[in-house]
Amino acid sequence: MSDRHRVVILGGGFGGLYAAQALKHAPLDITLIDRRNYHLFQPLLYQVATGSLSPGEIAAPIRGVLSTQKNTTVLLGEAVDIDPTAKQVSLKDGATVPYDSLIVATGSLVSYFGHEEWKSWAPGLKTVEDATMIRHKILLAFEAAERCTDTTERCTWLTFVIVGAGPTGVELAGALGEIANHTLKHDFRSINPKDARIIIVDGGKRALGAYPEDLSKSAEKQLHNLGTRIRTGVTVTNVDEDGVTLKTPDGEEHIATHTVIWAAGVAVTEFARTLAKKTSAETDRAGHIKVASDLTVPNFPDIYIVGDLALINDKAGKPLPGVAQVAMQTGSYTARAITRKVQGKPPLAPFSYFNKGDLAVIGRAAAVANVFGIHLHGFPAWLVWLFIHLMYIVEFQSRILVLIEWGFLYLTFNRGARLITGVAANKSIGKPEPLENLGE
């Protein structure tokens, strides 16, 4: 047992892992706790959902990433409770872990806005299991259409609805459009995959509502070229096995489909709610915790919140989005803040976010990007996207070859990872069924 300052990090996503790595040379005892044994490169998760990449290609075992960092221990476990006075967290398996400083980086979950019953018909995209489940749903829909003799039912199987026109929804729709138009082109005998209808629905006024307006326009046009339709200004009032019901300015409307993907709404984890309650922290409706300017929970200077879970307003008073960039910057800031505190140095200046830009990829050589204020479309935006992701992936010691491989698959329109496995493989085709959670 050493007398060193104990830092406990909850979560091995971008926020938690960046914090841990930034503490590499600090004379501290660091424990990183995650339910999963891997860090997930979430920005590429939609590629798993659409069969371009395998889960192993966008994930790096946390132990592997931190193996040479001798001041850090990795624990496979899930925090379920906290005692902020005694300064310890409890894990699901009953263990308690004491801390001197706590970094909470538990991220976010999918929210159905109180309609949990929609979940079984409209999976979200947060985990590897979500991604493989969506992949199964998409592939089985084409299989069912191929076997279907009824024209209306075939059309229903070939209809895909994505709820939410944010970056995830747009990227999913783009990838789906490519599958239908290129990848599966020659694969079927009774159907033409090009007949697939891909519809994005969103309550806002435009796709990528948080992006500059010209980029939204460009994204919508690029999606249109892939045969994808965008319905804005509509809200979802029901999802079930037969389709999606929308409230539109002209009244109610029903889209018959068996394949709905949920790319709207986030919530926080159960642990985050417990933490907020026990520290009497202020939260927004989704549960994000309002932090002080040094990212600590007000009145609890030893508890830091980073990444998606933190509610931080930018200079214009708008909350920062739940993206990797914010997680990384809050993670490193926290690491520096703790190091200074332990060294007895004066505190850092308040956290301020430096937005390097926004990026969404739509398809092969199709993307929109806002890089340091410069707006890019199409191929140049796609190159920027490729470069940035290549840098990140190399940094995380994940497979260097992923991007090369992926570029190669792009050129050939091949999607080698389009497997239907697990429980899904034993389902009967042609019957809409809620799919259970599947692992890799």
Added chain:
Amino acid sequence: MSDRHRVVILGGGFGGLYAAQALKHAPLDITLIDRRNYHLFQPLLYQVATGSLSPGEIAAPIRGVLSTQKNTTVLLGEAVDIDPTAKQVSLKDGATVPYDSLIVATGSLVSYFGHEEWKSWAPGLKTVEDATMIRHKILLAFEAAERCTDTTERCTWLTFVIVGAGPTGVELAGALGEIANHTLKHDFRSINPKDARIIIVDGGKRALGAYPEDLSKSAEKQLHNLGTRIRTGVTVTNVDEDGVTLKTPDGEEHIATHTVIWAAGVAVTEFARTLAKKTSAETDRAGHIKVASDLTVPNFPDIYIVGDLALINDKAGKPLPGVAQVAMQTGSYTARAITRKVQGKPPLAPFSYFNKGDLAVIGRAAAVANVFGIHLHGFPAWLVWLFIHLMYIVEFQSRILVLIEWGFLYLTFNRGARLITGVAANKSIGKPEPLENLGE
């Protein structure tokens, strides 16, 4: 509807797919039916089980492989019954598929020799789900050992038993040895992964019993260098959550372990049993169907059996092994036989197997090979293995980069695909539990 001769192929493994591909230019109507939407490159499946490769990297979507073969339709379905007089097979979803010629390539399953209750503690390695389940078991065992404070229990978690010293058992043991000695070297803080005990048990006299004796010796030596122990001449009498019970020449013995992998014994599918019954075909104890010299079922000249399911004796009267080579050769033979029959040409000479050699890989630059009668060990054997697998993979249009990537991972001892996902990720660590089937 065309009047062309209808060929139905059951199974998209090496046998079925080779048959289909060999019929590419024949004026026939071909339907390939498989429960899975992908062809699996089974010889590399142990690499998925040990976290080196992702399932998507050793599987190719069948539709993709056959997409340009216009005379072929792919059906996702499972044959459950056959009427050999009316010449049609029934699928699980109720559809019936008529045939003029039938090629049965349904392969084999894992057999527990009547002890199905062992299955939940000792998964076999036949499917992607098996492989991911084994990966979870192995990784969770190291995690449990890391958390374990009791020395005996820690030792139990670090003990791995592989039942069967055939090629699969040897390859699994070698890969496990590499994980323990190299891959996980720096990953843990409480345990040293090198302390893992890896034990292969087998009823025979030596490892790789079907290989020449000098190669067995060499394999045993190479395994020994990786810290793996081989126990021959012992039979398993029980498997449960606490370990494996063996009958040895000196009496009964118990090995305490929570991680047992089953690499012994094969059985045939339920459909194959039905087929044997309805055609009154002769089978061996495992259910393999004895075929005529042209690979048809005696008295049913329109039903061909290829691959693992066929019971074919070589010139010495020994049955051919269930390996990819036999499946490929029987698949192509059958395709040629059918083509000649449809063209009204005289029948082919009886099938005869041409054994190109045997190969088993043990680890990085460690293998044994018998190529056209030349016996190789160590690095040269490994190079042959690499070359042959590269050729196959390219042929199946799977990812060309797999082998490059895999070679790269070999050099760096990295195993990027060592993820614990799905149901397994929600299990509590440190408790032996039977794992459910998981998909990718």
